[in-house]
Amino acid sequence: MSVSTCRSSRDAVRAPEVPGLEERALDAHDRAIVLATQAGLPLVPDPWGAVGREVGLDGEEVLARLRAMQARGVIRRVAAVPNHYRLGYVANGMTVWDVDDAEVERLGREVAAIAGVSHCYRRPRHLPHWPYNLFAMLHGRSREEVERQAEALRERLGAACRDHRILYSSRILKKTGLRLSRRTPSA
Amino acid sequence: MHCQPPPEQVHDLDALDRRLIDSYQRGLPVCPRPFARIAERLGAAEDEVIARLERLQARGVLSRVGAVFDHARAGASLLAAVAVPEAERDAFAELINAAPGVNHNYARETQGRAPLAQDDPAGEHDYNLWFVMTAPEAPALEARLDALEARLGVPILRLPMLESFHIDLAFPIPWAELERT
Known part of the structure; x- marks a missing residue:
C-alpha cells in the first residue's frame, strides 16, 4: 500500500482488525450495528429503523443496543463529529512534559482543562532517552497559536516541570478510526 | 505537509x-x-x-x-514511536502501516534540535514516526510490537497510557475568531 495516502474527509484506508472489540463487549447483533454505523448514521428521520433494516433488527432494538453500548462505555458518544482541520485548526502539536511524579496527577488534571488541549495522558518514562511522563495534544490555527498554548501549559506546570518538547505532525501516513474488521461500508 | x-x-x-x-x-x-x-x-x-x-x-x-468508540475498552493499545533517518522514513512507514494492528501513523518533527533517541547519541534523528498499535489483549500487543521491532531493526519506544486526564475531543469553536483568519 502507498504511504502517501491522502486523508480524505472520510477515512477510506482499509480497516485494521480489532477482534477484541467483538470478544470483550459485543455480540453478533451489536457487531452488525457497529459495522453498519461506524462510517456514519443514515441521515433520515428514523436512522435506527434504517440501520435495523440493514442488520435484520427492528429500530427499537437498534436504539436499545446503542444505548446499552453507550452505558457500557464502548461507545463514548453518538455525535456530529467536526473535522477541526477543515475549520482551520491546521496545526496540531503533541507536547511532552517531564513533570515531577509527586505532582503529575494533580497537574495533569489542571492542564487537561486548558483551552486547545484535546487529550491529556500520563505515560511511562523510558530513561535516559525519554524522560517525558505527561502528554497533551494541542490544536491551533497556526504553530504560533500552538506555541502560545504550550506556554500556558508551561506556566501552569511551573517548577514541577523540568523539560518539554513540542512534536508537530508533518504528515499523516495512516489514519483510521477504530474500525471492526470488514471492508469499510461504502461511504 | x-x-x-x-x-x-x-x-x-x-x-x-x-x-x-x-x-x-x-x-x-x-x-x-x-x-x-x-x-x-x-x-x-x-x-x-x-x-x-x-x-x-x-x-x-x-x-x-x-x-465515537472508546479504544481503551476495545482491547489493548499503546502509542509507539521509532527514530529513523528522514531519508528512509517512508520505507519504514510502509513496513509499519503493513503490520497487523497499526491504526494511526504520523510523521512528527520535534521543534528545535532534540537528541532523544536511545540509539542516537549524536542526535542525528529524533523519534519521527509515531503510531498506535492495537491488539485483542496485552500479550498479543507485546507480540505484535516485538515482531514489528524485529522487522524494522530499530527499537520501538512503547508508551502505554497510564492515566487519562481528559478524553473529550469536543471543544468550543470560536466562530468569530475564525472569521478573522
Missing part, C-alpha cells in the same frame, strides 16, 4: 450550521426521531436539520454523524 483540502471558509456557515456543530459535537439525542428532537430544540424543521447535516458532512466540516 498535510494533503487534505484547504480549510473551509467559515463565513459560509450560517447561525444554524454553527448551532448544530456547537450543540451536537458532544452528543446527539439517542432517542426515536433524533433529528426531529434537534429541530425542535433549534426551532427548525426536521428536514432542514437533516439537509444541513448532509451538507456539512459533504463539505467535510463534519467528519461524520455517528458513534
